[in-house]
Amino acid sequence: MSTDLPIDLHYTVEHEWLQDGSPSTIGITAVAADALGDIVYLELPAVGAELVAGAVVGEIESTKSVSELFSPVSGTVIEINQSAIDDPSVVNSDPYGAGWLLKVDVTSTGPLLTSDEYAAQSAG
Amino acid sequence: MRDETMETLSPLHDEHVALGAALTSFAGWQMPLRYTSDIAEHVAVRTTAGLFDLSHMGEIRIGGPDAAAFLDYALVGNLSALRFQGARYTMICAEDGGVVDDLIVYRDEQDAFLVVANASNHEVVLDELRQRAARFADVTVEDRSPQTALIAVQGPKALEILRATDGLDETGGDIGESKYYACLPATFQGEPVLVARTGYTGEDGFEFFLDAARAPALWRAFLAAGADHGLVPAGLSARDSLRLEAGMPLYGNELDRSTTPQDAGLGRVVKLDKVTADGGPLPFVGRAALEARDAATPTKVLVGLEGLGRRAARHGYPVTLPDGSPVGVVTSGAPSPTLGHPVAMAYVTPEVGAPGTELAVDVRGRLEPVRVVPLPFYRRAR
Numbered sequence: 001m002s003t004d005l006p007i008d009l010h011y012t013v014e015h016e017w018l019q020d021g022s023p024s025t026i027g028i029t030a031v032a033a034d035a036l037g038d039i040v041y042l043e044l045p046a047v048g049a050e051l052v053a054g055a056v057v058g059e060i061e062s063t064k065s066v067s068e069l070f071s072p073v074s075g076t077v078i079e080i081n082q083s084a085i086d087d088p089s090v091v092n093s094d095p096y097g098a099g100w101l102l103k104v105d106v107t108s109t110g111p112l113l114t115s116d117e118y119a120a121q122s123a124g
Numbered sequence: 125m126r127d128e129t130m131e132t133l134s135p136l137h138d139e140h141v142a143l144g145a146a147l148t149s150f151a152g153w154q155m156p157l158r159y160t161s162d163i164a165e166h167v168a169v170r171t172t173a174g175l176f177d178l179s180h181m182g183e184i185r186i187g188g189p190d191a192a193a194f195l196d197y198a199l200v201g202n203l204s205a206l207r208f209q210g211a212r213y214t215m216i217c218a219e220d221g222g223v224v225d226d227l228i229v230y231r232d233e234q235d236a237f238l239v240v241a242n243a244s245n246h247e248v249v250l251d252e253l254r255q256r257a258a259r260f261a262d263v264t265v266e267d268r269s270p271q272t273a274l275i276a277v278q279g280p281k282a283l284e285i286l287r288a289t290d291g292l293d294e295t296g297g298d299i300g301e302s303k304y305y306a307c308l309p310a311t312f313q314g315e316p317v318l319v320a321r322t323g324y325t326g327e328d329g330f331e332f333f334l335d336a337a338r339a340p341a342l343w344r345a346f347l348a349a350g351a352d353h354g355l356v357p358a359g360l361s362a363r364d365s366l367r368l369e370a371g372m373p374l375y376g377n378e379l380d381r382s383t384t385p386q387d388a389g390l391g392r393v394v395k396l397d398k399v400t401a402d403g404g405p406l407p408f409v410g411r412a413a414l415e416a417r418d419a420a421t422p423t424k425v426l427v428g429l430e431g432l433g434r435r436a437a438r439h440g441y442p443v444t445l446p447d448g449s450p451v452g453v454v455t456s457g458a459p460s461p462t463l464g465h466p467v468a469m470a471y472v473t474p475e476v477g478a479p480g481t482e483l484a485v486d487v488r489g490r491l492e493p494v495r496v497v498p499l500p501f502y503r504r505a506r
Contacts, residue, residue: 034146037361038163040459041434059488061436063162063458064361066488092161 005029006096010109011118014070017096018112023078023103028060028069031122033095036062039088044069044101049077053110058101060091069101072110079103134179135273135336139343143357150360151243153180158359165362166461169325172354173279175346176363182246183268183333184253187236190263195229195237197408198256200385202395206231211305211322214393215385216249221413222381223388225249226373230307232318238268238333242375256409273339277346278329278366280504281353286330289349292317292342299330312342324363326370326502368456368467371428371500377439377455378426378469384417387471389426389499391418424452425477428501429485429494431466434459437485437494443470444484444491451476454485460501467501468494 005011010018015032019025033039041061051057051071058069081100084090091099113121131154134140140147145156156177158165168174186195195203201214210231216224225245230238241249246269253265277285283300286292296309299319307320315338323329334342347355364374373379378388385394394414398406405411429437437443437457442450457468468485476483479498484491 037158038161040163041436043435059435061434061459063166063365063461064157066436066438 005115005119007115009096009115010072010112011115012070012072012110012112013121015122016070016072018072018109022105024073024075024106025100026072026102026104027095027100028091029118029122030095032060032067033092033099036060036067037064038062039091042085042088042091042101044080044085045077047077047080051075051077051104053108060088071104072112073104073106074108074110075104075106077102078105132180134177135339136177136179136275136343139340140177145357145359148360151180151246153243155180156357156359158361159357162359162361162365163461165356165358166365168354168356169279169327169358169362169366170462171280172356173277173281173285173329173350174325174358174362175343175350175355176276176278176358177343178274178276178331179272179336179339180243181269181274182241182243182249183272183274184239184241184250185236185266185268186239186253186263187266188263189235190260191235191237194257194260194263195239196398196406197259198253199227199229200394200408200410200414201229202398203229203231203237206237208234209302209307211307211320213305215379215390216252217385217410217414218381219410219413221384221410221417223375223379223383223385224252224381226375226379228322230318230320232307232309238318240274245375271336272333273336274331274333275339275343275346276323276329276331277350277355278323278325278358279327279355281350281355282327282329285346285350285353285355286319288353289345291345294319304328312338312345317342324370324372325366326372326500327366327504364456365458365461368458368469369460369462369500369502371469371502373426373469374456384414386414386417387422387424387426394418422474424471425474426455426499427470427472427477428497428499429454429457429468429470429483430497430501431468431485432493432495434466435487435490435492436466437468437470437487437492442486443472443494444486445476446482446484446491446493448484448486448491451483457485462502469499472496
């Protein structure tokens with residue numbers, strides 16, 4: 001189990017991470033990827049889609065289960081990770097790096113957690 | 125937060141922890157869900173071999189001179205006809221024909237049988253067997269689960285691994301010479317082990333029943349012997365995707381109290397031709413209802429569904445016509461690691477059950493196209 005959380009990211013209670021930037025990058029945490037098991041299918045919003053913070057914007061499917069992807073922010077999708085769509089196992093192997101999911105021009109953010117806060121709530 | 129302190133731990137629990145397994149709650153047990161990767165474990169069983177801890181399964185010993193006659197009455201199968209050192213897939217049904225559990229029965233002794241029940245039904249099966257034994261003068265029903273461990277080695281390399289395992293002696297004969305669904309006595313480090321050529325993966329393989337205290341040593345001996353043969357420990361997640369590909373039912377999904385064996389396409393396990401010594405129909409629990417079900421027009425049929433899209437149908441999702449009209453429900457579904465597309469089993473109305481029929485599954489509000497295909501999805505080359 002990967003438990004080392006990058007401290008420079010924001011997190012959500014739904015196990016997404018957000019890296020500030022122009023655009024900002026969104027992915028799911030190692031906690032979520034480990035819980036899902038081997039990810040075999042990603043359904044992501046199209047480039048140009050308008051996201052609403054807290055809304056379901058995609059699906060992450062493993063052999064064992066399926067999980068919804070919640071957007072941590074409101075804004076416009078600038079880019080989706082096509083290589084992760086082609087080979088979703090990268091989300092398991094490198095969830096904070098090559099396994100990123102979306103790049104978004106952020107207009108506002110939903111409730112976010114620090115790495116310590118996220119670690120505390122996901123440890124339970 | 126679940127309270128894990130009340131869960132039963134496998135005799136192999138420390139092995140799983142040492143291997144870094146992700147543990148899951150299953151039928152009151154804490155069991156390995158996966159060690160590394162569901163898909164890697166699944167593929168290993170299909171191509172080399174996987175090592176499973178199945179100690180959560182219920183083992184019930186049936187003995188005494190009336191043992192065979194008792195099982196003929198208590199179960200739907202013809203167990204008195206089971207040969208010595210044979211194994212049989214069978215079911216225990218309620219009076220109304222509903223499935224109480226599906227079972228494997230081993231005749232490992234001439235006058236004694238080992239009944240293996242699902243963990244989730246272990247207590248129910250034990251209670252039913254004890255009640256049904258009341259009408260027999262000389263039969264014993266003994267729960268052996270607490271002291272029994274069950275380890276499985278499954279996959280094309282299983283026999284080579286068995287033969288390479290230090291301390292495991294086939295004192296009762298060469299299991300490699302046995303057919304599928306047989307069992308033989310053996311020893312591990314001098315202590316008795318029952319070796320069965322059975323499994324729940326669609327591959328050749330073996331299951332080993334032994335005293336729980338000896339289980340960790342045998343587990344490690346398998347891992348050591350299997351290292352050169354591609355053996356990996358495999359968890360319940362891989363077990364579920366393997367049995368789904370092999371078209372094998374899982375109690376609680378394809379089978380339950382509201383389902384008859386015939387509904388599940390397993391009418392062959394119901395031996396309505398069982399006879400008494402004078403040639404009359406042999407009474408068994410559920411007989412009248414199962415005879416009636418055999419004569420009736422079926423209202424549902426278990427089918428295989430091949431997903432034409434990428435989103436997998438899951439347990440409980442509605443099956444529909446392409447226009448969205450409901451025709452059934454999914455019992456099990458997952459992306460198939462072997463086939464590379466989603467597969468599912470489902471109960472549908474008989475009119476739409478023919479292979480080739482185009483249907484849909486409501487996957488979280490969106491219809492995904494599926495096609496009815498024959499079961500199993502996967503059959504090993506022989």
